Structures are given as C-alpha cells and as structure tokens.
Amino acid sequence: MDLKELWQSYHEKVEANLSINRKNAEDISKLKAKTYLLSMRPLKIFTIVVGFLWVIGVYMLLLHAFQIGNYFFLISAAVQVVLTQLAIGVYIYQLVLINQVDVSDPIVKVQERLAQLKTSTLWIARFLFLQLPVWSTFYLNRSMLRNGEYGLWIMQIAITVSLSMLALWLFFNIRNENRHQRWFRWIFQGGEWEPVIKAMEMLEEIEEYRDRAA
Amino acid sequence: MLLMHSQVKAKTPPTGLMSNTEQDQQFQVLVEQHKGILYKVAKTYCQDESERQDLIQEIMIQLWQAFPRYNPQYKISTWVYRIAINVAISFFRKYQRRKSSVDLSDPPMYITEPENVEKEAQLQLLEQFIHELRDIDKALMLLYLEDRSQAEIAEILGLSLSNVSTKVGRIKEQLKRRFSNHKI
Numbered sequence: 289m290d291l292k293e294l295w296q297s298y299h300e301k302v303e304a305n306l307s308i309n310r311k312n313a314e315d316i317s318k319l320k321a322k323t324y325l326l327s328m329r330p331l332k333i334f335t336i337v338v339g340f341l342w343v344i345g346v347y348m349l350l351l352h353a354f355q356i357g358n359y360f361f362l363i364s365a366a367v368q369v370v371l372t373q374l375a376i377g378v379y380i381y382q383l384v385l386i387n388q389v390d391v392s393d394p395i396v397k398v399q400e401r402l403a404q405l406k407t408s409t410l411w412i413a414r415f416l417f418l419q420l421p422v423w424s425t426f427y428l429n430r431s432m433l434r435n436g437e438y439g440l441w442i443m444q445i446a447i448t449v450s451l452s453m454l455a456l457w458l459f460f461n462i463r464n465e466n467r468h469q470r471w472f473r474w475i476f477q478g479g480e481w482e483p484v485i486k487a488m489e490m491l492e493e494i495e496e497y498r499d500r501a502a
Numbered sequence: 503m504l505l506m507h508s509q510v511k512a513k514t515p516p517t518g519l520m521s522n523t524e525q526d527q528q529f530q531v532l533v534e535q536h537k538g539i540l541y542k543v544a545k546t547y548c549q550d551e552s553e554r555q556d557l558i559q560e561i562m563i564q565l566w567q568a569f570p571r572y573n574p575q576y577k578i579s580t581w582v583y584r585i586a587i588n589v590a591i592s593f594f595r596k597y598q599r600r601k602s603s604v605d606l607s608d609p610p611m612y613i614t615e616p617e618n619v620e621k622e623a624q625l626q627l628l629e630q631f632i633h634e635l636r637d638i639d640k641a642l643m644l645l646y647l648e649d650r651s652q653a654e655i656a657e658i659l660g661l662s663l664s665n666v667s668t669k670v671g672r673i674k675e676q677l678k679r680r681f682s683n684h685k686i
Contacts, residue, residue: 291628291677295647298625303538391588392568392581394660395641398588490591493636497665 329386332379339376343369364426368419375415378408400494406487407464413476414462420455424448464488529569533562536582543583546632546644547590561589576657583650583658587641624681631680639673646670 346369353361385405389398424447436444458475466472467488476485533540540558548554564585572581632643638659645655656666 291674292647292649294621294624294628296649297621299538299542302541306537306541390568390571391564392571392573392584393588395584395587395591395638395658396660398584399591399638402592490637493638497638497661497669 326386329383332383332386336376336379336383339372339379343372343376346372358429360428361426364422367422368426371415371419375412378411378415382408396494396497399490403487403490403494406484407491409484410462414459417458417462418455421448421452424451464491525569529566532565532569532578532582536579539579539582540586542644542648543586543590545629546640547587547637549633557590561586564589577654580654580658583645587644587658591637591641627681627684628677631677635673639669642666642669643673643677646674 346365350362350365350369353365382405385401385408389401389405391398424444428444462472462475467476467485540561544554544557544561548557565582568581568585572578632640635643641659642655645658650658652663652666652670655661655670656663659666661669
C-alpha cells in the first residue's frame with residue numbers, strides 16, 4: 289500500500305473544499321493577543337523581584353545574627369540564602385530562554401529550548417529540597433546547647449541527619465532518568481508538573497535523533 | 503500588489519515600508535494560500551474537532567505575530583510549517599480556550615462509492631497510527647506524506663538529511679507493519 293497516495297487522495301479533495309472566512313483572517317490581524325511564552329514572563333519577573341527582596345531581608349538578619357554571634361542561625365540562614373539565590377538564577381535563565389525562543393525556528397531547536405525551559409523548573413525543586421535541613425537548625429542557640437536534655441538532642445540530631453540525607457538524595461536523584469520511578473511520580477504528580485514530565489519525554493526524543501545522527 | 507500569489511513572489515520581505523493595510527492584505531492572502539497546511543497540521547496533532555478550531559486560531563495568531571520577522575531566505579511554506587507544527591506541539595493551551603472566531607472545519611466527505619469505503623477506513627487507520635506517534639515523528643511523517651522533499655523536511659525540522667532519510671524509512675516500516683497486523 290502506498291501511504292502517500294492514500295493520504296493525498298483524500299486530502300487533495302479536502303483542501304479544495306476548505307474555506308476560510310476572509311473576515312476571520314482580518315480579525316486575527318487586529319488581535320493584540322499575548323503569545324504563550326510572553327504570558328509567562330510577568331510571573332517570572334514577579335518571582336525574581338520577590339526573591340531578591342527575600343534575599344536582602346535574610347542578609348540583614350544575617351548581619352544581625354553575626355553581631356550577636358548566633359552561629360546556628362548564621363549558618364542556616366546563609367545556606368538558605370545561597371540556595372535561594374541559585375533558584376533566582378534559574379528563573380533568570382528561564383527569562384533568557386523565553387526571549388530566545390522564536391516560533392519560526394526549526395522544530396527541534398524550538399522544542400529543545402522549550403523543553404529546557406520547562407525542565408529547568410526541576411532545578412528549583414532540587415534547590416528547595418536542599419534547604420530542608422536548615423529548617424531544623426535555624427532556631428538552635430548556645431543556651432539550648434548548654435541546657436538541653438540528651439533525649440531532645442538525640443531527637444534533634446536524628447531529624448537534622450535524616451533531613452540532610454533525604455535532601456541530598458533528592459538533589460542527586462531528581463533527574464530525567466528517574467521520571468518513571470514511583471517516588472518521582474508521587475512527588476511530581478498533578479497538573480502543574482505535567483508539562484515538565486512531557487518536556488522530559490521531548491528531550492529524550494530529541495536525544496534519540498541526535499544519537500542517530502552521531 | 504499582494505506578494506503571496508506565488509512562492510517566488512513570497513520571497514520578498516513582507517514588511518519594511520509597507521502600510522498596515524498592505525500587511526493585513528498580505529497576511530490574508532498568506533492564510534488563504536496555506537490554509538491546507540494549517541488544517542492538516544491541526545488534524546494531525548488534535549483529534550477533537552472543537553479544540554482543532556482553537557488550535558488553528560492559535561496558529562494564525564502566531565503566524566500574524568511572526569509575520570513582520572519573516573526571513574525570506576526560507577520558502578514561505580517552510581516558514582508556515584515551522585510555526586504551525588511548533589504551535590501544535592507546545593504553544594497550544596488546551597485548558598485555556600479562547601472563544602474561537604475561526605471556522606476551518608472538516609468539509610463534507612465526498613468519498614461514498616463502495617470501492618472507496620475501504621480506502622476511507624484505511625485512511626482513518628493511517629491517521630490513528632500517526633496520531634499515536636511521538637511529536638517529532640508525527641511532524642516527520644506529516645511532511646513526508648505531504649510530499650515535501652527531504653531537504654525541506656530537514657530544514658523545517660532542523661535535522662540532517664541522513665537523519666531524516668533513516669527516520670522516515672523506519673516510521674514507514676513501522677506504519678506498514680501496523681497495517682498488516684491490523685488486517686490479521
């Protein structure tokens with residue numbers, strides 16, 4: 289069976305009978321619609337601005353903690369603020385990618401950029417998970433260290449060590465190859481993560497094309 | 503004079519010192535001449551009839567917005583295919599439907615003779631098999647079936663010629679195998 293012949297036998301007739309309302313084409317040219325990508329920009333800019341304000345706020349707290357010598361808070365906040373800055377860096381990278389996407393570029397190039405844009409959201413998730421342990425240490429101080437009971441300290445150490453191990457494990461394992469794993473699907477379930485999972489599949493498809501070309 | 507009456511004329515840049523009215527007219531001619539591409543891309547990527555109307559409208563919006571940046575080094579059909587397929591794959595927001603003002607619906611079927619009933623069934627199978635392909639494979643197959651040269655397919659997709667040739671061969675084989683399995 290000739291697939292081309294089969295396809296064209298029908299579609300030639302269809303094409304001859306397609307009609308587009310001239311008025312509708314005219315309406316489109318008057319539409320000041322925002323493109324899909326540009327509509328993503330305001331939220332990203334807003335997040336970057338809020339992120340910067342948060343970072344400035346934490347730096348001021350760090351300065352205060354340095355003066356009173358609360359090292360637990362100092363180290364916890366420093367780790368948190370560094371990771372927040374890295375997450376802001378990812379948002380800036382996404383803005384750059386948004387500006388680079390031209391819908392009239394070749395399909396593979398555009399799809400790769402878009403997939404990179406979507407999957408870079410995973411980096412933000414990785415940085416957020418890496419912050420987990422510091423949420424169990426920032427409130428500690430010298431007085432607690434001197435007067436605390438052994439039981440409480442054992443519990444504190446167990447929680448901080450567990451969170452550190454979990455954070456590191458997630459940081460190193462949240463990646464494309466693990467997207468079929470049950471734990472991965474559990475963390476990234478829900479409609480908001482669906483485009484990210486689809487983008488990972490697209491990157492895999494593009495990679496296969498590259499492998500064939502090599 | 504409108505420039506899209508032939509692809510040769512379409513290689514002239516569409517904007518520059520043109521008035522808005524001239525640009526509007528050129529755009530309308532472009533849509534009229536390439537409505538077949540819009541329809542077939544939408545049909546390949548979207549099975550739902552009402553969503554397809556929205557997709558066609560989205561493609562037209564993106565074409566209009568990209569129109570002033572048209573690069574005359576490419577054939578106009580290459581440019582239209584790129585935008586239409588890119589929009590169909592990822593720019594189309596399924597869940598944020600606009601009120602569609604475009605009507606490019608399936609025209610009535612004309613194949614009614616008994617010998618063509620089988621052909622129609624085969625065509626539906628072909629469309630179903632293509633729909634099950636992955637997004638870039640789908641684009642590749644659509645362009646092959648549309649009888650685009652391998653050089654143009656490579657340019658639209660941004661792949662090497664050898665890559666296009668190997669991949670088209672594999673997908674064709676895959677589809678033929680599916681057809682023969684279906685008969686059994």
